[in-house]
Structures are given as C-alpha cells and as structure tokens.
Amino acid sequence: MPLLSLEHISSYYGEARALADVSLEVEDGEIVAVIGSNGAGKTTMLRTISGLMHPRSGRIYFQGEAIERTRPHQLIRRGIAHIPEGRRLFAQMTVRENLLMGAYGAQSWKERGQLIDEVCALFPRLRERIGQLAGTLSGGERQMLATARALMARPRLLMLDEPSLGLAPKIVETILAIIRDVNRRGVAVLLVEQNAQLALKTAARAYLLESGAVVKSGLTAEFLADESVRRSYLGI
Amino acid sequence: MDRRPLLTIDGVQKNFGGLVVLDGVSFEAYSDETLCLIGPNGAGKTTLFNIIAGALPPSAGCIRLDGHDITRLKPHVRCRMGIARTFQIPQPFAALSVLENVEVALEFGRRGGRGSDVVQARALLERARLTRWMHALAAELPLGARKRLELVRALATEPRVILLDEVMGGLSPEEVDEVAAIVHGLKAENVGVIFVEHVLRAVMSIADRIIVLHGGRLIADAAPAEVSRDPAVIEAYLGGALDAAAQP
Amino acid sequence: MLTQLLLAQIVNGIVVGSMYALFASGLTLIWGTMKMLNFAHGEFFMLAGYLVYFCYAVLGINPALSTVIAVVAVFLLGVVVERTVIHHLLSRPVWQFTTIIATLGTSIILQNLALHVWGPEFQNVPYFVEGMLNVFGIRIAYQRLLILGVSCASIVALWFFLKHTRLGLALRATAQDSDAAQLYGVNILSIYTFTFGLSAALAALAAAMLAPITAVNPYMGLSPLLKGFVVVILGGLGSFGGAIVGGVLLGVVESLGVLFSSTEWSDVIAFTFLVLVIWVRPWGLFGVEERS
Numbered sequence: 001m002p003l004l005s006l007e008h009i010s011s012y013y014g015e016a017r018a019l020a021d022v023s024l025e026v027e028d029g030e031i032v033a034v035i036g037s038n039g040a041g042k043t044t045m046l047r048t049i050s051g052l053m054h055p056r057s058g059r060i061y062f063q064g065e066a067i068e069r070t071r072p073h074q075l076i077r078r079g080i081a082h083i084p085e086g087r088r089l090f091a092q093m094t095v096r097e098n099l100l101m102g103a104y105g106a107q108s109w110k111e112r113g114q115l116i117d118e119v120c121a122l123f124p125r126l127r128e129r130i131g132q133l134a135g136t137l138s139g140g141e142r143q144m145l146a147t148a149r150a151l152m153a154r155p156r157l158l159m160l161d162e163p164s165l166g167l168a169p170k171i172v173e174t175i176l177a178i179i180r181d182v183n184r185r186g187v188a189v190l191l192v193e194q195n196a197q198l199a200l201k202t203a204a205r206a207y208l209l210e211s212g213a214v215v216k217s218g219l220t221a222e223f224l225a226d227e228s229v230r231r232s233y234l235g236i
Numbered sequence: 237m238d239r240r241p242l243l244t245i246d247g248v249q250k251n252f253g254g255l256v257v258l259d260g261v262s263f264e265a266y267s268d269e270t271l272c273l274i275g276p277n278g279a280g281k282t283t284l285f286n287i288i289a290g291a292l293p294p295s296a297g298c299i300r301l302d303g304h305d306i307t308r309l310k311p312h313v314r315c316r317m318g319i320a321r322t323f324q325i326p327q328p329f330a331a332l333s334v335l336e337n338v339e340v341a342l343e344f345g346r347r348g349g350r351g352s353d354v355v356q357a358r359a360l361l362e363r364a365r366l367t368r369w370m371h372a373l374a375a376e377l378p379l380g381a382r383k384r385l386e387l388v389r390a391l392a393t394e395p396r397v398i399l400l401d402e403v404m405g406g407l408s409p410e411e412v413d414e415v416a417a418i419v420h421g422l423k424a425e426n427v428g429v430i431f432v433e434h435v436l437r438a439v440m441s442i443a444d445r446i447i448v449l450h451g452g453r454l455i456a457d458a459a460p461a462e463v464s465r466d467p468a469v470i471e472a473y474l475g476g477a478l479d480a481a482a483q484p
Numbered sequence: 485m486l487t488q489l490l491l492a493q494i495v496n497g498i499v500v501g502s503m504y505a506l507f508a509s510g511l512t513l514i515w516g517t518m519k520m521l522n523f524a525h526g527e528f529f530m531l532a533g534y535l536v537y538f539c540y541a542v543l544g545i546n547p548a549l550s551t552v553i554a555v556v557a558v559f560l561l562g563v564v565v566e567r568t569v570i571h572h573l574l575s576r577p578v579w580q581f582t583t584i585i586a587t588l589g590t591s592i593i594l595q596n597l598a599l600h601v602w603g604p605e606f607q608n609v610p611y612f613v614e615g616m617l618n619v620f621g622i623r624i625a626y627q628r629l630l631i632l633g634v635s636c637a638s639i640v641a642l643w644f645f646l647k648h649t650r651l652g653l654a655l656r657a658t659a660q661d662s663d664a665a666q667l668y669g670v671n672i673l674s675i676y677t678f679t680f681g682l683s684a685a686l687a688a689l690a691a692a693m694l695a696p697i698t699a700v701n702p703y704m705g706l707s708p709l710l711k712g713f714v715v716v717i718l719g720g721l722g723s724f725g726g727a728i729v730g731g732v733l734l735g736v737v738e739s740l741g742v743l744f745s746s747t748e749w750s751d752v753i754a755f756t757f758l759v760l761v762i763w764v765r766p767w768g769l770f771g772v773e774e775r776s
Binding site: 028050051052071072075077078081082084088089090092093097101102104105132149153199 | 577624650653654656657660661664665666667669670671672
Binding site: 015016017037038039095107141166167194195196197198200210211223224225226229230233234235236 | 276277278377378404406434435436437438439441444460461463464469470473474475476477478
C-alpha cells in the first residue's frame with residue numbers, strides 16, 4: 001500500500017479547472033518529483049493534499065485513510081508536512097519560535113527543546129541565528145528554516161513546493177543534500193519543482209503536469225533525453 | 237518595402253525600490269505580426285506588459301507608437317491612440333448584457349468618438365461567436381465566453397495594436413482554438429497583436445515571433461521553432477539541459 | 485502651581501490612557517488575528533459595566549470578585565457572539581464588510597437589550613477604594629492608582645501570554661500567516677473564537693476599572709469604541725505595542741487639551757491629533773508601511 005495516493009483528483013478555482021483527474025502515488029521512503037511549467041497545477045496539487053483547498057472530486061489516501069476532506073491542521077499530526085511555495089515563515093517570529101511552531105503538536109516543552117537540538121544539528125547555521133527574526137534571514141537561511149520547521153513535526157511525508165525558487169545554485173545543492181539525507185532516514189519526499197533538471201536529478205520517480213493533468217509518469221531515467229519534457233515546457 | 241515598426245520598446249527599465257524587475261528591454265512590434273512575450277515566473281513579462289499598456293510608468297526608457305513617444309500617456313489616452321488591452325481576470329460590466337458591454341466600448345473607446353452602432357456591435361459579437369449570448373447578462377457567462385467578450389470589448393475600440401494579458405489561462409483546447417481564430421483574423425486586418433502568455437503550447441502555433449524574458453532581460457527574440465531550441469531559453473525554463481549526464 | 489496642575493493632568497491622562505490602551509488592545513488583537521473590525525466591542529465594555537454595577541453596587545459582592553465575574557461572563561459572551569454571528573461569515577465572500585454589518589447589528593441589539601433591562605438612567609458605581617494619595621502636592625485618588633496598577637499588570641500578563649505560551653504562539657502565528665499556521669497544526673477557527681473572547685474580556689476589564697469614574701449607561705460603549713479605533717489606527721493596525729502607546733498618548737493629549745479648553749472639546753482634540761499623526765505617518769506610529 002503506498003504511503004500517499006491521489007485518485008482522480010480534480011480541483012477548481014471557481015469555474016477554472018486547476019487539476020484534471022490527477023492520480024499519483026508516493027511509496028514509503030521514496031523521493032517523487034512533480035515537474036511542469038508555470039501554471040501547470042503543481043502548487044494546487046500540494047494545497048489539495050494538505051487540505052488548504054478541497055478537491056471537487058476524487059480521493060486522497062494517506063496510510064490507507066481517506067484525507068481529502070480533512071482540515072489542514074489535523075494532517076500534520078498524521079505525518080504530512082507541507083513547506084509551501086515561498087516558504088511562508090512567520091517573519092515576525094524568531095528562528096526559535098518558528099521551530100517551536102513546527103513542533104506545535106509535540107507533547108511537552110521538553111520534547112520541543114530536544115527536537116530543536118536535533119534539527120539544529122542538521123542545520124548549524126540556524127543555531128547561530130536562533131534568536132534572530134525570521135524576516136531578516138537570507139534566502140538560503142530561510143529555506144533551511146522552513147525545512148527545519150517541517151522536520152520538527154517528525155513527518156513521514158515531506159512535501160516541498162519549489163524549494164529552489166530565488167536561491168543561488170550552491171545553496172540549492174545544500175538544501176537538496178539535506179533532503180536526500182532526511183530521505184535516507186525514512187522520510188518520503190514529494191518534491192514539486194519548476195526546475196525540471198534539479199528535480200529529476202534528485203528523485204527516483206517523477207510526474208509531469210501540464211494544464212492540470214498528468215501527461216507523463218515513470219522513472220526519472222525515462223524523462224531524461226526525452227523530448228516530452230522540453231515540449232511540455234516550451235510548447236513545441 | 238521599408239517596414240516601419242508600429243510599437244517600439246526602447247531600453248525600458250523598471251525598478252521597485254532596490255529590485256530591478258526590467259533591465260533595459262528593447263524590441264519592436266509590427267502591425268502584420270503576432271508577437272508573444274514569454275518567460276518563466278518572475279521574469280518581468282507582466283510588468284513589461286503593464287508598462288506598454290500605460291498602467292505602470294517605466295523607471296527609464298521609452299515606448300513609441302508610430303514614432304510618437306507615448307511613455308507618459310495615461311491608459312485611456314493610449315486607447316484613443318489605438319492601443320487596446322485585455323485584463324487577465326475579465327471584468328465585464330456584470331449588470332449589463334453582452335451586447336450592451338460592446339456598445340459601451342464602441343461608444344467611448346473609438347478614435348474620433350463616433351458613437352455606438354448596433355450593427356457593428358452585432359458584427360463584433362458574431363466574430364467572437366458570442367451571438368447566442370447577446371442578450372445574456374455578462375455576469376452569467378462561463379469563463380471562455382467571458383474572455384472572448386473581453387477581447388471583443390478591446391476590439392470595439394478599433395485598435396491599431398491589441399495587448400492580450402494571459403487570455404488563454406483556464407481555457408479548454410476548443411476555447412483556445414476559438415481565441416486563436418479571432419487572433420488570426422486580426423492579422424489580416426493589420427492590427428498588431430502582443431500576447432503575454434503562460435500556456436506556451438497554445439501560443440507556439442499562433443505566434444509569429446517570440447520574445448523571451450528572463451530575470452528582467454530579453455534573452456531571445458526569434459520565431460517559435462528557434463526559440464524552443466535555444467539553449468538559453470531551455471535553461472531558463474527547465475533549469476538546464478536534460479540529459480543522462482545530469483544524474484548525480 | 486501650574487506645574488502641579490500639568491503633572492496632575494498628565495497622571496490622569498496616563499491613567500485614562502491605560503484604559504484606552506487595554507480597550508484598544510482588544511480591537512487590535514481581533515484585527516491582527518482575524519483581519520476584521522469588531523463594532524460591538526463597545527457593548528462588551530458596556531455590559532461588563534452593568535455586571536459590575538449589578539454585582540457590586542446592587543448585590544454587594546466585593547469589587548475584586550465582581551470584576552472577575554464581569555470579565556469571565558463577557559469572555560463567554562464574546563465566544564458565543566463569535567460562534568453565532570461571525571463564524572459562518574468568515575468563509576463567505578466579502579467577509580470584511582459582512583462582519584462589520586453583523587457586529588454593528590449586534591451592538592445595536594445589545595444596547596437596546598441593556599436599555600430594556602436597566603433603563604436609560606445613569607447608574608453610579610461606588611469607588612472600589614476610597615481616599616487620595618498626596619505626592620509632591622499632587623492628589624491622586626487611590627481608585628485611579630488601582631486602575632493604573634491593574635492595567636500595567638494586565639498588559640504585562642497579556643505580553644507574557646502572547647510571547648511565552650503555546651496558545652499565545654498559535655495566536656501570533658495565525659495573525660502572521662493563517663495558512664502556514666494551519667499547516668503546522670493550529671486550528672485557526674478555534675483561535676478565532678478564543679481571540680474574540682479574549683478581546684471582549686479586555687474590554688470588560690477596562691469597563692470594570694472605569695465604571696466608578698464614568699457612570700454606567702446603555703450608551704457608554706459608543707465613545708470608547710470611537711476612541712478605540714483612533715488608538716488602533718494611531719498605534720498602527722495590528723501592533724499590540726502601538727495600541728498601548730497610542731492609548732496612553734491619546735489619554736495624555738486629551739487630558740492636557742481639556743486643561744486649555746473645555747470637556748466638549750476633548751473629542752475634537754483627540755481626532756485632530758489623530759489626523760495630524762496619520763498625515764505624517766499614514767500607517768500609524770508602529771504600523772508596517774504597505775507598499776502598493
């Protein structure tokens with residue numbers, strides 16, 4: 001049984017259809033990429049999974065349970081962490097407070113303290129800036145904080161929406177390395193990226209979205225040296 | 237024959253505070269071609285579009301229509317001079333009928349202020365295949381029809397060049413074809429068309445020339461086939477060439 | 485002689501201003517978290533005033549307990565109003581306007597309820613503590629010192645709550661980014677309800693303190709509401725610190741203004757001050773400048 005599965009999901013913004021009959025699976029411990037040009041529906045898909053919007057039809061299963069009508073604040077407890085497009089950090093809170101929010105569902109302040117220690121071991125830069133306001137961090141540090149915040153929730157599935165956006169290539173490499181590391185510890189990853197090359201380098205399997213529909217899916221090796229991705233992004 | 241540009245965009249620069257959104261963009265548009273402005277997210281194409289339409293002033297550079305500098309002119313003045321634009325989210329006069337919407341555009345938007353004409357309004361509606369919606373309230377229209385109405389209202393002002401702002405977004409393939417047909421007709425009438433679009437598959441077959449923006453700069457200006465093979469464009473859109481060598 | 489008068493007025497201004505601050509912090513809390521304006525805030529103030537009058541002046545329950553009863557009761561009333569009147573509007577279109585109308589309606593209902601139950605007469609509430617303190621030739625009523633003490637304590641408590649408790653963290657997170665807050669486990673609908681109740685409780689506390697000084701009547705919420713909005717805009721919408729500073733500032737400006745003219749002019753002075761500040765800094769003293 002896959003960890004996450006979408007079955008024939010269709011989502012709308014008013015009358016405009018943003019997702020058309022999308023089906024997708026993520027197995028335990030996998031890294032799956034979803035690529036597609038701007039406006040393809042990638043962000044809508046993640047927002048539908050994490051409950052920020054409800055699909056008009058179709059079902060979503062996480063660990064066997066249907067979650068398409070579940071409210072977002074309940075999903076993090078079940079193990080789905082969503083790092084939204086643009087990071088959406090709490091800019092007027094400190095690094096420490098942002099991390100605490102990641103562990104909002106934890107049982108005790110002691111546990112939250114332990115989690116902060118664990119997560120700062122992965123991101124030493126954050127330890128240095130622990131008292132700083134999140135809004136004053138650099139782009140790379142912000143992505144690190146957003147990732148760390150998600151990890152504070154001990155997710156089983158980590159969903160990232162365009163982590164490379166606005167970041168220098170070197171920093172993107174660091175973030176991806178950390179994601180690979182986290183994945184090796186058993187966290188499945190759903191990586192949504194406009195940057196196809198980056199996504200295909202990192203994931204084992206991929207889906208190509210175009211105008212809200214899945215037009216290609218399979219192992220990443222099948223995507224490389226295939227005209228279909230270029231054609232999808234550039235039209236011909 | 238000496239082909240004069242209809243619209244000249246010359247060294248347009250736009251800064252928002254310290255952020256450079258457009259960095260010296262220059263190109264020319266002609267009345268006998270359909271030009272498409274594309275670029276990945278954040279490339280500056282919407283900003284450039286708004287500058288050409290008059291909704292935003294550039295920080296530097298100028299826009300010329302038939303040689304006349306229109307950089308400082310307000311949108312309604314540009315409309316009278318022959319530049320029409322559509323809006324990404326169509327906002328017709330919801331309480332008026334489709335026919336009345338077009339009549340308003342004919343009444344106020346045309347050069348020379350010739351006043352509206354029901355015959356002309358109907359002709360325009362027929363061109364956009366909106367005749368069956370003629371007496372319906374604009375608020376009742378589905379998305380595709382609303383976008384065509386938006387297009388028709390712009391056409392009613394008898395423009396010399398029409399600017400289309402992401403007109404294909406959210407349309408079904410059949411609806412995309414309908415819009416494409418209207419645009420083809422415009423070319424025959426020597427009305428210049430400048431598109432800004434995300435949905436590349438739609439425009440690649442309609443555009444005569446494509447201008448690619450990336451990071452505020454113009455990185456390509458060529459026919460669709462060339463542009464889609466240009467390594468700089470591929471890198472801008474896909475992050476880089478996809479080949480087996482890219483695997484870690 | 486003049487310096488003493490000036491000082492006395494400034495002290496008075498700080499005292500009254502601290503109550504404006506408490507009242508306004510409730511409004512700013514709702515704005516910050518829910519992005520809505522609560523036009524019934526003055527009526528929570530008014531009902532708490534009546535409750536204190538009823539418990540203390542009529543039933544003879546000691547003032548501290550009366551205050552607690554008023555605050556708790558109005559907190560619950562706030563929760564009920566949010567759940568019944570506001571809740572379902574928030575997810576509908578143009579909620580920014582429908583909530584204004586709804587709270588305006590609630591305010592009218594509550595005013596008329598009070599009118600019906602207690603009549604239009606002004607009711608007097610005796611001072612909680614009698615006597616005056618004499619320092620440097622300035623005489624300050626102990627009641628006013630009590631007010632100052634209570635407001636300082638509650639502002640500190642509120643600050644502590646927001647900064648150092650899990651619920652306070654959740655409230656701030658919801659105010660800054662409600663989507664992200666939800667993604668990390670915050671039930672924002674519950675937060676909205678709690679915030680509304682808390683805001684009402686703050687208005688109630690202000691009323692309990694002020695009731696002995698200003699008399700209790702069904703329309704006593706009107707002027708504070710107007711002044712409350714002035715303070716919130718002065719301090720910057722959404723800024724808790726701004727509400728505090730703005731409140732005290734307004735109190736002092738009013739008090740000093742009354743020295744040089746008469747009481748009828750106090751509102752004119754207050755609003756002129758607001759217009760001048762907003763002219764220079766449209767986003768308020770501590771507000772965040774919005775770039776269009």
